[in-house]
Each structure stands twice: as C-alpha cells, then as structure tokens.
Amino acid sequence: MPFLENIEYDHLLEEFKSVLRKNSLKFTKQRETILKTLYNFPGHFLPEEFYNLIKKNEPNSNIGIATIYRTLNLLEESEIVTALSFGKNGKKYELANKPHHDHIICKNCGLILEFEDKSIEKRQKEIAQQNGFELTNHIMQLYGICPKCKRKKIGI
Amino acid sequence: MPFLENIEYDHLLEEFKSVLRKNSLKFTKQRETILKTLYNFPGHFLPEEFYNLIKKNEPNSNIGIATIYRTLNLLEESEIVTALSFGKNGKKYELANKPHHDHIICKNCGLILEFEDKSIEKRQKEIAQQNGFELTNHIMQLYGICPKCKRKKIGI
C-alpha cells in the first residue's frame, strides 16, 4: 500500500524536520538518506550495517561512517529511533514510531524478530494492578536459538 | 539469613566448578573472586564496574581487566551469568542462577518487586515455537509508578 506508506513516511519526515527546526539544525541530504533507509529497511541494524546498506542502495551518496554515528545519535536523542543491544553484538537501531512490540532474540547469531501479544499485555496490566502499580510501559525479550542456528547445530 | 545464603552460594560455586571440570578448565582465585562478587553484589554491572568493585573489595587480588572480560564471557557461555544492555550503556552482566522471576520497577523511586506468572510463561513458549525458536530464557520488566509514589503524587 504505497499510498499509506507515503503518508507514514511524510509524517516521519515532518517529525524529523520539526526536531531539526526546534534545535536550529539543518536538513541535509545525508540525514534524509539515513531516515529513508530506516524507513525502507525495517529491522535492527548496527551503524556499520546502515553504512553498507546506504553505500549499496545510494552509491552516489558518498556518506561517511561518522555521519551515520552522528545521525543515529541525534535520532536516538530525538526519540525517533530506539537503540538496543543484546548478547555478543553491539548497539542496534530501529525506528521508534512503530506500534508496540517485543523481541525474540537468537543467542547464537543475534537475529531479532518482533512480536506482539495482547493476552500477555493484558496479564501484565493485571499483575501491575495487583501490586498497586500504575503500569506505564514494559520490556520483554525472549531468548533462544533461531531455526537456522538450530539446523547448523552450533553450540552457544 | 546467612545460613540460606551460604547454601545458595555453595550451590552456585558447585555449578561453576562443574562447568570447569567438564571443560578441563581450572578453578582459580580470580574466577572465584569474580563469582563471589557477582553473588555479593546483586545488580547489573559493566565489566569495568566489576573491575572497580573487586579492586575496592579485594585490594590484594591484583586482578586484570582482561581476566574480568575473559571470565564474564566464560560465565555467559556457561549460562551462569546473563548479559544485557539497553540505551547508551554497554553490555551489563548479572547472575542468571536465581529461580526464574521477572520485575516490576518503579520509575520514580527505583523500587523493584519480583513476580512470576505461569500463564505468561506458557504464552511465551508458544510464541517462540510459532517463530521456530527454541526458547532458553527471557527478560520481562514492567515499568510503572508504585503505590507509595502514586500517593506522593511525584511526577516521573
């Protein structure tokens, strides 16, 4: 559904531009490229993975790795992007504007899948209430071995 | 309750020694010190924080930072320790041997309650299976405001 996607992207872009304006920062080709890449490639990426994605998909952009780091930090501070890291790997980034979801992480290769489960969320709310807490948010990560690594029979 | 604590620690120690024996590794003063520190200081620590904790609490140990890294990696592979990291920080380590529990954390005062919920755990297992994962463990933290802080009407 390209129509909806464009609306979403435009919205994201506006949000980013608004952050930039508020802080007297400039909207550059590089920053746009990074935002577009975040949008076009849903998933969790290391800074270096973004760098390679961009070099491959926008060969003319000649973007530097330092700009990737600087822009991801900016986006993280602006809460447009979320950073997370598990196990052996470094910090990975993903767009933060998605509807809420949790993660399943492969302890062997670092693969991250997303899921959402209403019944768990309902139960969480109940548990919080039983303890007198007002629930604001949560973190849930399931760790295991992904199908690929199970097949490869690689120990941890 | 020192009696119970000692039983727990002895159990942990046995588990560690057993892993070492299985892999023809040696039980050293440094490895013991690190395990003891993990046990005595519950929480989540960066390698460097362990290094400083140990230097402070066992000034005679003269342990090297490389040994901290090597031992934490070993303990992680042996599943005696769990590594996780969020946000700005690097990888943090905590003991993994407790009976399983999750946390409710007050965002205002830091109070931590523990809980366990079979129905959520069952659902997690199902979700992992649906994604082809073999589930080994999980992390779940609920964040909110505790009763005391709600009464005090303190903002976050």
Next chain:
DNA sequence: CTTCGTGCAAAAACTTTGCAAATTG
C-alpha cells in the same frame, strides 16, 4: 610436570572528535 590461566602490553574493533571545505537557512 603438563596444561591452563594470568597480567601485561599490544592489537583490534568500535565510536567520537577536530578540522578545513562544502552546504544550508
């Protein structure tokens, strides 16, 4: 006594910073 572990220092990997030139508002 043989094998493994340690500290140290060097190397590798990862991230940030300084700077002159280029771009943006």
Next chain:
DNA sequence: CAATTTGCAAAGTTTTTGCACGAAG
C-alpha cells in the same frame, strides 16, 4: 553570509589477543 554539517583521519574507548611466567590438577 553566518552557522551548521560533512568526510576524512586522528584520537578515544572498549574488548580481545599473544606471550612469558605462574598456578592448578
């Protein structure tokens, strides 16, 4: 134009590795 950003390379950080000596089984 004035101010910010960029790529590059250099400088910081963090983590791992090689090695000779010491310790454990």
